[in-house]
Amino acid sequence: MPNGDDSYAITGQKIFISTGDHDFGGNIVHLVLARLPDAPEGVKGISLFLVPKFLVQADGALGARNGMSVGSLEEKMGIHAQPTCVMNYDDATGWLVGEPNRGLAAMFTMMNAERLMVGIQGLIAGAAYGQAVGYAKERLQGRSADGTRNPVPIIEHADVRRMLLNVRSFVEAGRALAGWVALPMDRAHHHADAAERAKADALVALLTPVVKAGFTDFGFESAVQAQQVFGGHGYIREWGMEQYVRDARIAQIYEGTNGVQAMDLAGRKLSLAGGAVVDGFFDMVASRTDRGGQGGRSASDRRADR
Amino acid sequence: MRLIAARTGEALELLRQTTASLKGADVDSLGAAAVDYLRMFALVSFGWIWVRMAQAAAGGETPLHAAKRDMARYFATRMLPQVQGLASQIAAGPEPVLALKVDMF
Numbered sequence: 263m264p265n266g267d268d269s270y271a272i273t274g275q276k277i278f279i280s281t282g283d284h285d286f287g288g289n290i291v292h293l294v295l296a297r298l299p300d301a302p303e304g305v306k307g308i309s310l311f312l313v314p315k316f317l318v319q320a321d322g323a324l325g326a327r328n329g330m331s332v333g334s335l336e337e338k339m340g341i342h343a344q345p346t347c348v349m350n351y352d353d354a355t356g357w358l359v360g361e362p363n364r365g366l367a368a369m370f371t372m373m374n375a376e377r378l379m380v381g382i383q384g385l386i387a388g389a390a391y392g393q394a395v396g397y398a399k400e401r402l403q404g405r406s407a408d409g410t411r412n413p414v415p416i417i418e419h420a421d422v423r424r425m426l427l428n429v430r431s432f433v434e435a436g437r438a439l440a441g442w443v444a445l446p447m448d449r450a451h452h453h454a455d456a457a458e459r460a461k462a463d464a465l466v467a468l469l470t471p472v473v474k475a476g477f478t479d480f481g482f483e484s485a486v487q488a489q490q491v492f493g494g495h496g497y498i499r500e501w502g503m504e505q506y507v508r509d510a511r512i513a514q515i516y517e518g519t520n521g522v523q524a525m526d527l528a529g530r531k532l533s534l535a536g537g538a539v540v541d542g543f544f545d546m547v548a549s550r551t552d553r554g555g556q557g558g559r560s561a562s563d564r565r566a567d568r
Numbered sequence: 569m570r571l572i573a574a575r576t577g578e579a580l581e582l583l584r585q586t587t588a589s590l591k592g593a594d595v596d597s598l599g600a601a602a603v604d605y606l607r608m609f610a611l612v613s614f615g616w617i618w619v620r621m622a623q624a625a626a627g628g629e630t631p632l633h634a635a636k637r638d639m640a641r642y643f644a645t646r647m648l649p650q651v652q653g654l655a656s657q658i659a660a661g662p663e664p665v666l667a668l669k670v671d672m673f
Contacts, residue, residue, distance in 0.1 A: 475610070
């Protein structure tokens with residue numbers, strides 16, 4: 263409800279709010295989707311508000327506590343260091359962000375960047391890989407392939423190699439691809455030419471669901487395979503591998519479940535610019551594969567790939 | 569190197585065909601295909617970046633260069649072929665996904 267100045271009184275509840283509150287001090291600024299009194303029905307009536315934990319005084323100092331509180335904390339499968347909160351808002355003072363009833367569009371500006379960052383969380387697989395390799399080189403079990411030595415480090419067994427290589431081939435590709443996607447992310451913000459910014463933004467929009475869901479699906483599978491290398495010890499908390507599995511799992515779910523990401527890719531992103539964005543990406547891939555993988559690229563080829 | 573690029577090119581072709589088949593698809597077709605499709609897209613993207621890494625490592629004589637070439641070959645031969653199965657699953661369309669009646673779940 264409007265307060266009569268430029269602020270609003272916001273009442274309601276929302277769930278699954280990561281670090282809705284914490285004890286590290288300072289202010290906490292919440293973004294809250296809420297409806298204005300005269301808002302139309304459905305998603306067209308959602309507005310975005312900024313709701314701080316502490317109201318800020320004219321001199322910038324933190325003032326009174328705002329009307330919001332944590333209702334309860336969730337007990338989760340993993341990421342236990344993250345307090346996941348039910349947030350209650352009771353006539354909390356908030357300020358409109360962007361235009362009335364245009365809250366979802368404003369929120370997605372933030373969400374899209376967040377989705378890329380969550381994709382990076384799938385690269386926890388790199389840490390799991392390191393531990394699994396260390397174990398596989400030391401743990402002695404089973405006979406060598408030629409039958410002459412027994413026991414051998416389990417890294418000599420093809421099945422163990424296979425699991426480790428599955429993880430590593432994802433991790434190294436993921437790291438490289440993440441670094442590559444960061445370039446159009448920067449260009450979308452900072453390039454001097456508006457057309458270049460738009461082109462970069464469209465490419466990032468296309469790849470965002472791929473990074474978010476692809477990296478986290480392969481990331482979780484990798485955590486499981488790295489755990490598997492440990493045999494029974496992988497199930498034992500003290501060895502640390504089961505934590506990777508529990509923690510990697512959430513990245514497939516939050517910031518838009520991977521199913522939602524897939525529908526975003528197939529249902530929305532493929533038709534960007536009438537299909538031109540995805541065709542451009544495929545053409546760029548083809549320009550590498552069609553030349554039979556020859557090295558020695560020209561300068562213009564390198565520019566075209568970026 | 570040629571093998572890695574060729575395998576990735578084949579995977580890209582499957583992805584292009586599958587992408588074309590989803591153009592204008594109805595909600596159920598998209599819903600049944602989307603997760604498999606995204607995985608195809610991710611695999612081809614990884615394949616492409618492995619081609620780039622293999623190209624950058626081509627001719628290099630250090631253990632790191634050799635490891636990158638071996639890893640690229642591993643990916644192209646032991647992980648990228650998943651796109652074939654995914655393309656086949658998507659080509660089966662949504663009917664098998666929707667056939668079982670709700671009260672039989």
